Amino acid sequence: MDYACGSGAECGSIQPSGACYTPDTVLAHASxxxxxxxxxxxxxxxxxxxxxxxxxxTRDPSK
Known part of the structure; x- marks a missing residue:
């Protein structure tokens, strides 16, 4: 995650005040x-x- 976020990925949404913070898991944030x-x-x-x-x-693995 550090590499992706440090290389230009939009990671503000997975910060505590972000719209995609929940679920607060490494798996969800890394994805x-x-x-x-x-x-x-x-x-x-x-x-x-x-x-x-x-x-x-090609399809959502959580479903």
């Missing part, structure tokens, strides 16, 4: 940060594996 980073960098060839800690999915 948000990784997705934000990916959305900002994919057109320029950015990757989204974060050293094997993330993967691209």
């Amino acid at each position: 948000y940060a990784f997705n934000s980073y990916w959305q900002m960098t994919k057109a320029a060839g950015g990757t989204c594996d974060f050293g094997g800690t993330a993967t691209i999915v």
